[in-house]
Amino acid sequence: MKLADLFASKAHSKVLEFLLEHPSKAFSLRYLARATGVAPSTVGIVVANLEKHGLVYQQKLRSVKMIMLNPEHPVTDSLLQLLQRIQSISHG
Numbered sequence: 001m002k003l004a005d006l007f008a009s010k011a012h013s014k015v016l017e018f019l020l021e022h023p024s025k026a027f028s029l030r031y032l033a034r035a036t037g038v039a040p041s042t043v044g045i046v047v048a049n050l051e052k053h054g055l056v057y058q059q060k061l062r063s064v065k066m067i068m069l070n071p072e073h074p075v076t077d078s079l080l081q082l083l084q085r086i087q088s089i090s091h092g
Helices: 010-021 029-036 040-052 076-091
Strands: 056-061 064-069
Touching (some): 010 029, 010 064, 010 076, 029 040, 029 064
Antiparallel strands (some): 056 064
C-alpha cells in the first residue's frame, strides 16, 4: 500500500478523515456522502478502494451496507495518531 492509495483524491481524504474521526461507528454510503459533501457514486469508489486495501470493511445491516474503519488494520492506529496531531496543530 502506498500513500497515493489512501489519498488518491480530495474525496479519499474527506471520506477517510470522516471515518477516522468516528473510528468505532458504521455509516451507510449515503450518510458518508452527505457528511463529507462527496457524491454517493464517488464515495462508492473511495470505499471500494479503501476496502481493497483492508482499511475499511462493509457489514450488511438489513438491506443497507454499513461502512466502518477496520481497527485491526496495521495502519489504522498510525492514521488515527496522524489525524490527532494534525488537528492539535491546527487548533493550537
